[in-house]
Amino acid sequence: MQDSEWSRGLAMSADGKGQIGHVGGIHLRLLAERTGLTGALSGALRRQGFHPLHDRGQVLVDLATAITLGATCIRDIRLLEHQRAVIGPVASFPTVWRALKEVDERALRRIERARAAVRRHVWKILADRPEGFPEVAVDGVALTGWTVIDTDGSLVLAPSEKDGAHGTYKGTYGHHVFVAVCDNTGEELAQLLHRGNTTANDTGVNIDLLTRAVTQLPWWRRQKILVRVDGAGFSRDLLRWIASAGGRRSPTFRWEYSTGWAFTDREQAAVEQADRRGLWQQATNADGEPREDAFVADLTGLLGDLSAWPAHHKVIARKEPLHPRHLKDASAYEVAKGMRYQTFATNTRHGQAQFLDARHRKHARIEPKIRDQKASGMRLLPSREMPVNTAWLTATAIACDLRAWLQLLALDGELAKATPKTLRYRILHVPARLVRGQRRRRLRLPASWPWADAIVRAFHRIQALPRPT
Structure with missing residues (x-):
């Protein structure tokens, strides 16, 4: 040839x-x-x-x-x-x-x-630009002045002879890495390496992670912080710690959380009441436009006594058609209804359910960031x-x-x-x-x-x- x-x-x-x-x-x-x-x-x-x-x-x-x-x-x-x-x-x-x-x-x-x-110096440069410091936007609305911190955990596989390697909840063997990322800038504020059997909702670990993350922020970006956590990572004590601004008493500190919430029989009964009362509202997509066949509803008043949780605690549900890729993890109730239900909690006082839902869903942006980190050295501990x-x-x-x-x-x-x-x-x-x-x-x-x-x-x-x- x-x-x-x-x-x-x-x-x-x-x-x-x-x-x-x-x-x-x-x-x-x-x-x-x-x-x-x-x-x-x-x-x-x-x-x-x-x-x-x-x-x-x-x-x-x-x-x-x-x-x-x-x-x-x-x-x-x-x-x-x-x-x-x-x-x-x-x-x-x-x-x-x-x-x-x-x-x-x-x-x-x-x-x-x-x-x-060094971060204080870099953020000062960013704030002095004509366009100003990068603010997180939801539905086209900038969360001006708010520093958004997303946290998540990821399992890193490792041989048994490595120090700290242990069996994980997924049946694998390795370590559990906890990460806190600033959504405003894309920086990784803090990371913790723990044994593989450390649970995602370990209160002490999550508070330690957030404490280190907040310490990385300049003082002028610590007053208004939104912490987003998935459903596997939250705990009552963690939410109390966030709502108290890490134990700070000054009224200038206003910390809020947006966290995944378990969908149990109680939430299922509240959803059925929302169906009967017609409480569902059209959900929105990333650009603020109504999303077809997706709805949200505030279930707070239908869940009974929530006084053990921080002040202004509310629970919001979202429902959308059950996609085949979620079928294997769906409950019997979701399969029977043909709908997928997700609930999250927040202590934000104001804001419509659609806006709060869109804000919480942006927590998913931490997943590709962790994937990028795994492709940049985090996947293999040396x-x-x-x-x-x-x-x-x-x-x-x-x-x-x-x-x-x-x-x-x-x-x-x-x-x-x-x-x-x-x-x-x-x-x-x-x-x-x-x-x-x-x-x-x-x-x-x-x-x-x-x-x-x-x-x-x-x-x-x-x-x-x-x-x-």
């Missing part, structure tokens, strides 16, 4: 010079430097009398950069080795391993404080030791922040909302040629690359960021 026209005379060799791959790693490393993240982490991990060849803060930033580029294990730090001509020497795999082993509980707390300080795996998860959280800041501060349009996979393909994995001249170094991107201008524009925007004071 003859070669086709395009491949005739084509050859390949590995002797190119001046080529730099994954040029987006330069953006991420520069972004960490300009926002003050590298310096803050260096200060957090500095130890008296210990002067390593590779600064530990820079090592952690480089690892987060590699994870953002697609690394899924510590050994993938080699992704940055071919950028030596631009960024200088990069820590080796054993050095990165030792750096993670050095991160104990006290170092983790210092890293959290460093991340919070060590048998729990502390090393905890430090690795911290690096994946920093990687999530870097990706979010890149999109918020340096990219426009669809690139500012692109998934990590799309971002890598279009921006991060592009090669460039390193050219030296006139005492300067210049990275030259392929002129034919469709997103070359966006990459150059992002680089200049990062360079222009104000440094922290």
Whole structure:
């Protein structure tokens, strides 16, 4: 069989010079430097009398950069080795391993404080933009001033010899990772690694997660917080803690929750009363338009005594036709009715049931974010030791922040909302040629690359960021 026209005379060799791959790693490393993240982490991990060849803060930033580029294990730090001509020497795999082993509980707390300080600076930059700080919108209405935190748990499979690995409720074996994400910015505020048999509604774990998440927020975004939790994660004590603003007594703090609610016989009886009384109202879709065959109703007054729950506690139900993909998990009542019923609870005082339902349904946006995190290093824990795996998860959280800041501060349009996979393909994995001249170094991107201008524009925007004071 003859070669086709395009491949005739084509050859390949590995002797190119001046080529730099994954040029987006330069953006991420520069972004960490300009926002003050590298310096803050260096200060957090500095130890008296210990002067390593590779600064530990820079090592952690480089690892987060590699994870953002697609690394899924510590050994993938080699992704940055071919950028030596631009960024200088990069820590080796054993050095990165030792750096993670050095991160104990006290170092983790210092890293959290460093991340919070840098986040204050970044959020100040966002607030000072002409478009202002990103606000979450529901039905086209912005929740101005509200910081929305979504929490969820995810199981990470692991062999039995790993510290903390245990049988899970799904019959698998591994760890339980709890994550808190800011829906305003897409940043991962906090993450906790626990044994696989830790229940999703463990009150202590969830309060610890939210406490760490709130600590990451600047003070001016802590007054009005909406916490969204799925039905597997809520508990009465957790909702009381949220409603009390974490035990704060100042009236300036107004924290609300929107959480999944169990559909039991009591809720079924309330739904039947709603049917008889005609209490159902048309539900809305993402853009605020009525959604056909979907309805919501406030069941609070039909559920009897709810005084044990926080003030203004209300329960809202949603019903829609039972889709075949939900049939295996449907109850006998849902199968008989041919409808799927979902209930959620909130302590929001005002707002129509349709709006509150649409607001709660946006909690589902945390699921693709966790899926992206699993594809960015969270799926495979690298060590048998729990502390090393905890430090690795911290690096994946920093990687999530870097990706979010890149999109918020340096990219426009669809690139500012692109998934990590799309971002890598279009921006991060592009090669460039390193050219030296006139005492300067210049990275030259392929002129034919469709997103070359966006990459150059992002680089200049990062360079222009104000440094922290």
